[in-house]
Amino acid sequence: MDYILWIDEHKDEIVKSVQDIVRIKSVEEDAVTLENGEFLPFGKGVHEAYQDLLSLGNEMGFEIANFDNYGGHIDFKAEEPRALTFGIAAHLDVVPEGKGWTKHEPYSADIDDGFIYGRGTTDDKGPLIANLYAMKAIKECGIKPKKNIRLILGLDEETNQIGMEYYLEKAGAPDFGITPDGDFPLINGEMGILNFSLALKLSKNNNKDGIILKKLNSGLAPNIVPDYARAVIMSDNKDDYNLIREKAKNYKEQNENEVKITRAGKSLVVETKGKSAHGAKPYEGLNAISIMLDFLGKIEFAQDEINDFISFYNEHIGFNLYGEDMGIGFSDEVSGNLIFNVGMAEFNEDIASIVVNLRYPVSTAGADVIEGIQERLKGTKIGFIKQYYDDPIYIEEDEVFVKKLMEAYIEETGDRVNKPIVASAGTYAKKIDRMLAYGALFPNDEDRMHQGDERLNIDKLIRYTKIYARAIYKLTCE
Numbered sequence: 001m002d003y004i005l006w007i008d009e010h011k012d013e014i015v016k017s018v019q020d021i022v023r024i025k026s027v028e029e030d031a032v033t034l035e036n037g038e039f040l041p042f043g044k045g046v047h048e049a050y051q052d053l054l055s056l057g058n059e060m061g062f063e064i065a066n067f068d069n070y071g072g073h074i075d076f077k078a079e080e081p082r083a084l085t086f087g088i089a090a091h092l093d094v095v096p097e098g099k100g101w102t103k104h105e106p107y108s109a110d111i112d113d114g115f116i117y118g119r120g121t122t123d124d125k126g127p128l129i130a131n132l133y134a135m136k137a138i139k140e141c142g143i144k145p146k147k148n149i150r151l152i153l154g155l156d157e158e159t160n161q162i163g164m165e166y167y168l169e170k171a172g173a174p175d176f177g178i179t180p181d182g183d184f185p186l187i188n189g190e191m192g193i194l195n196f197s198l199a200l201k202l203s204k205n206n207n208k209d210g211i212i213l214k215k216l217n218s219g220l221a222p223n224i225v226p227d228y229a230r231a232v233i234m235s236d237n238k239d240d241y242n243l244i245r246e247k248a249k250n251y252k253e254q255n256e257n258e259v260k261i262t263r264a265g266k267s268l269v270v271e272t273k274g275k276s277a278h279g280a281k282p283y284e285g286l287n288a289i290s291i292m293l294d295f296l297g298k299i300e301f302a303q304d305e306i307n308d309f310i311s312f313y314n315e316h317i318g319f320n321l322y323g324e325d326m327g328i329g330f331s332d333e334v335s336g337n338l339i340f341n342v343g344m345a346e347f348n349e350d351i352a353s354i355v356v357n358l359r360y361p362v363s364t365a366g367a368d369v370i371e372g373i374q375e376r377l378k379g380t381k382i383g384f385i386k387q388y389y390d391d392p393i394y395i396e397e398d399e400v401f402v403k404k405l406m407e408a409y410i411e412e413t414g415d416r417v418n419k420p421i422v423a424s425a426g427t428y429a430k431k432i433d434r435m436l437a438y439g440a441l442f443p444n445d446e447d448r449m450h451q452g453d454e455r456l457n458i459d460k461l462i463r464y465t466k467i468y469a470r471a472i473y474k475l476t477c478e
Contacts, residue, residue, distance in 0.1 A: 003137040003473065007465050010133065014465060015116065015458055017056065018129045019109035021092070022118035024049040028093050028159050040069055042093065042155050042163065049092040053128070053153055060136050069155075071167030076135050076149040078476075085148040086476045087174025088468075089164070089428035089435060090128035090181065091157035094120035096220045098276060099227065100452020114458050121456035123449040124157070127180030127440040130461060134469035138477065147476040150174055154428060157181075158221065160388065164431050174435075176401060176475075179428040180468065182437030185409040188402055189394035189422035190429055190437065191335050191359040192366050195222045196373070197385040199353035200309045210302030211235045211244075214267065218289045219344030222357035222387075224450050225285030226343060227276040229292040233268045233299075241268055247298050257291045270295070278450045279341040279357040280425040282321050289345045289354065290319050305381070309352045312380060317342060323358070328372040334394070334422045335361035338369070355387070359424045362392040390430040394422065401475070405438055408470035412463065418443045438471065440464045 007014070029043025040047040047069060054064045057074030066072040097106035097119050104110040104117040111117075116126070128151075135149055152174070155163040211233060218229035235241065241263075248259040248270075260271040272292040277285025297314045301307050316325045322337040323329050331337045344355040360369050366389060374384055395402055397420050410416055429435040441447060442464075448454045 003141045003143065003469050004466050006137040006140055007133065007462060007469060010137075011462050014129060014133050014462065015111075017133070018116055018121065018126050018456065018461065019111075021049055021052060021125045021129065022109040022116065022120055023107055024052065025107050026093050026120070027096050028156050038069070046093050046155050050153060050155055053092060053132075057132065057151070060132070061139065062135070065171065067167050067170040070163045071155055072153050073171065074132065074135075074151040074153070076139060076145060078145050078148050080146065083147050084176075085150050085174040086472070087150045087152055087177030087432065087435065088131045089152040089154060089177060089179045089432060090131060091124045091154035091428070092128065093154070093156055093158050094123065094125070095158050095224060095450050098220055098224070098450075098452060100276060102453055104453075106454075111458070115455040116458060116461075117453065117455045119454055121454055122440065123454070124181045126456045126461055127464070128153075130440065130465040131180055131468050134465055134472055137465075137469050138473060143473070143477055145476040149472060149476050157428065158223070161431065164428060168431065173432050176434040177432060178405070178436055178438040178471070180437075180439050181427040182423055182425055182439065183421065183441045184413075184439045184443065184464070184467070185415065185418050186402065186405050186420040187423040187429075187437035188397060188420040189334060189362050190392060190426055191339070191361055191422065191424050192364065192369070192392040193388065193390040193426040193430070194358045194360065194366060194369060194386070195355065195388035196358070197353050197355050197387060198377075198382050199351055199385060200305055200382045201351055202303065202305050202349065209236070211240050211299060213296070213301050213303065213306050213347060214349070216292065216345060216347035218292065219355070222343035222355045223279035223341070224343055225274065225277040225279060225282050225341060226288045226345075227274045227285070229272045229288040229345065231270040231292060231296065231347070232264070233270060234266060244268060244270075244299060248295070251295050251298070255294075257286075259291070259295050276451050278425070278447065279343055280339065280359060280423070281447070282339065282341040284447070287319070287342060289342050290317070292345075294318065306347070306352060308380070309382065312382060313354070316376060326373060327376040328360070328369050330361050330364045330369070332361040332363040335363070335392075338364070339424050359426070360392070362394045362422060364392070366391060390426055393429055395434070395436060401434065402436070404474045405436070405471055408467055408474055411470055412467045415443070439467065
């Protein structure tokens with residue numbers, strides 16, 4: 001039987017497997033040790049999804065391996081013991097569900113109008129299942145690969161990626177491969193990624209007379225544009241509250257961004273709403289932190305350090321998404337502009353801080369980005385704290401590896417117009433040499449990753465299962 005036909009005949013099975021894994025809430029949690037002594041480094045939800053996938057791979061007749069619950073793989077072995085290994089690195093963890101779920105619950109996996117709804121349907125559980133069934137299609141059709149085919153299961157891609165680092169240390173890296181965590185036709189380059197905090201330690205001056213910013217919180221993760229921010233303000237002078245309400249009214253009239261003011265006991269609660277988006281594409285969202293600090297910048301707080309931090313933010317960050325005002329407005333022809341997303345903010349009695357997810361061009365050195373930020377911070381008391389760092393990658397279009405991936409895409413879609421791109425998103429391709437992001441979003445697809453109402457079109461799920469099967473065949477069986 002032809003392996004493409006096999007995929008069509010097992011459509012219902014593929015869909016059910018996606019639904020089953022989406023129903024598991026696999027958001028990373030604190031590590032836990034079970035009563036039997038088993039250690040789960042990423043919490044119970046991620047572990048449940050991981051065990052389900054290993055079991056499914058085992059039921060399909062593949063070899064499985066688990067490396068201390070930090071990560072593992074599902075192997076389709078070549079007969080030649082010294083064969084190269086083609087890796088497919090996908091992840092089972094998902095970002096928190098957040099808000100904006102209007103039609104279905106985030107872990108329902110409901111089917112509605114040809115779509116499966118749920119967190120992780122597109123990022124990255126649907127594409128992971130597609131690759132597993134692409135492997136199974138080749139196996140069930142009796143095709144013997146000349147290279148090992150290895151589906152690698154990542155468990156903390158959305159956070160610190162220590163699981164993949166641990167896995168690679170124990171299992172070793174494949175010789176080349178793909179990660180189905182990007183766009184078709186192919187991502188042949190990825191911008192560098194830098195996560196960092198800007199933090200200001202506050203003096204104990206909250207007893208001063210005047211308006212006090214007690215706390216501010218916003219954001220779920222560095223790589224999500226926050227759609228909500230909340231601040232609590234206090235003052236002993238009732239006239240201050242009236243003044244703040246008037247400023248909120250004027251702000252809405254002048255900016256079209258709503259600032260909601262409510263009374264909570266002796267305090268005022270300030271709320272701002274934006275629009276969530278992936279941190280790699282902040283221009284598709286609206287940052288609630290930037291709205292909040294823009295508004296709070298119109299208030300004179302009793303805490304001078306708070307005023308200084310807010311002023312710095314509004315002058316050098318604000319609504320600018322490309323880093324020019326921070327002294328890091330780098331760009332190049334294949335990457336475009338550096339991308340700057342403020343994903344989280346926290347102000348309390350001890351500290352004022354923001355967390356930034358930054359993506360820089362493939363031709364730019366990370367050291368130059370850090371130097372630019374630190375130069376801008378000179379003369380302030382704001383500290384720079386590096387949290388996560390990944391160099392850019394790039395493989396030329398004329399390499400055989402890239403050409404075969406493009407051939408598989410073109411054979412299935414007929415699309416010869418769209419070409420390989422450099423992406424702002426970061427994937428496991430940064431962790432594994434000669435790995436590229438390949439699908440699963442098609443050109444001009446709506447991208448709901450990291451947003452409410454994340455959903456997966458079933459017809460496209462089957463279509464990209466076929467693309468993956470073609471690519472696997474070309475790269476391991478021919």
